[in-house]
Amino acid sequence: MVVLSPQALQRMPYYLQYLKSLSACGTAVIAAPAVAEAMRLNEVQVRKDFAAVSPSKGKPKTGFVVTELIANMEGILGYHNTKDAVLVGAGSLGKALLSYRGFQSYGLRILAAFDVDERIVGTQIENKPVFSVNKLGELCERLRVQIGIIAVPDREAQRVCDALVQSGIRAVWNFAPVHLTAPKDIFIKNENMAASLAVLSNYLEAGAAGVTEESKP
Amino acid sequence: MVVLSPQALQRMPYYLQYLKSLSACGTAVIAAPAVAEAMRLNEVQVRKDFAAVSPSKGKPKTGFVVTELIANMEGILGYHNTKDAVLVGAGSLGKALLSYRGFQSYGLRILAAFDVDERIVGTQIENKPVFSVNKLGELCERLRVQIGIIAVPDREAQRVCDALVQSGIRAVWNFAPVHLTAPKDIFIKNENMAASLAVLSNYLEAGAAGVTEESKP
DNA sequence: TAGATTGTTAATCGATTAACAATC
DNA sequence: TAGATTGTTAATCGATTAACAATC
Structure with missing residues (x-):
């Protein structure tokens, strides 16, 4: 169990959403690369994030127990105590x-x-x-x-x-x-x-103005 | 005028809010260090952010024209065209x-x-x-x-x-x-x-559990 | 001029990604 | 065993911060 960076913490709700959907489909065990693939994240990042929240380690070749991951993440996020x-x-x-x-x-x-x-x-x-x-x-x-x-x-x-x-x-x-x-x-x-909205608007503005990598002098 | 990082873009609304309050008080020109001081940001960061949105440069010793900064930032954020x-x-x-x-x-x-x-x-x-x-x-x-x-x-x-x-x-x-x-x-x-909320909850959870720098083994 | 503030180049820092040995 | 997946150490990347010369 490691201290999680703010970025890592903010990924947790996304993992949770995905893991819960897996759990609902009856998936008991999942490997980090599979999650990375589905969520379009880097494999190592997922592995590190999972390791950081798991007191019991993941098993090589199989992966992590979905329900444990969910419980651990919810615990860290304090979803259990209101x-x-x-x-x-x-x-x-x-x-x-x-x-x-x-x-x-x-x-x-x-x-x-x-x-x-x-x-x-x-x-x-x-x-x-x-x-x-x-x-x-x-x-x-x-x-x-x-x-x-x-x-x-x-x-x-x-x-x-x-x-x-x-x-x-x-x-x-x-x-x-x-x-x-x-x-x-x-x-x-x-x-x-x-x-x-700033990030979003800027994208639209930049596109509208034709500001692309190619149009630079 | 430089490409702004997402982080820089997201600082813009905060600058805007502060600059508008300055403008309302009649301040015409402001120096980056003063803004940094008020907003508790790094001086260089503010300077770079201001430089990035200003086609006309800031003046050494005086600073930037508040209304120009506001207009430039609003332009970049696309506040003008709905x-x-x-x-x-x-x-x-x-x-x-x-x-x-x-x-x-x-x-x-x-x-x-x-x-x-x-x-x-x-x-x-x-x-x-x-x-x-x-x-x-x-x-x-x-x-x-x-x-x-x-x-x-x-x-x-x-x-x-x-x-x-x-x-x-x-x-x-x-x-x-x-x-x-x-x-x-x-x-x-x-x-x-x-x-x-994850970041916020985690802080409270960590505090409640007594997890501090000092309590580490 | 003297000094504050700018713009810019270099150093630091933290997070992400890559590489690889350990393990089931 | 062979091979996929883990945990971990090293390399990369981007943003922040520091240092400093240029300027009004």
């Missing part, structure tokens, strides 16, 4: 996140939302209560919430982050396209749709 | 994406959604029509849509991807945690919340 989170900012994006049901299978449960808008404070979105941001600290501390999700406008993001840190949160999932400053022991994961 | 997209899968996640208003400022417009569920086909979500997936090809070809957003369950993702490719789409934004196979000239950008 982690509570609060969401700050119940606007367009916040609502979207509240209404997304997929999170629960990843072990994430959003307990409540917080907002400044008096018109929605006191209401429910997808059965999740919306509280005033004033209540943020109290609730987080009382329920020992570990994860804070930031879905507020850019300019509020840092302030909300500070409040979350103050409330004892240990990790922040930040959907605002803003760099956040926080103490070193607070883990910040930026989720930036704009950044993703 | 790109049309279709969304396939109007379930929990799909609805969330349809209702997110932030996309338009990034030059992305979702024209319509497609789904197999007869109960929602013909309805509207956030003023966007929901069509039957059978109509996918026709509409994409007619309107020359370039971007397809996949928000269907895992097992449907590849089939939908194939249909999109067939319909002349050039880039796919894939929200299913599945590896997609497509021709080389089709650009695929995976957006995986599970992958992001």
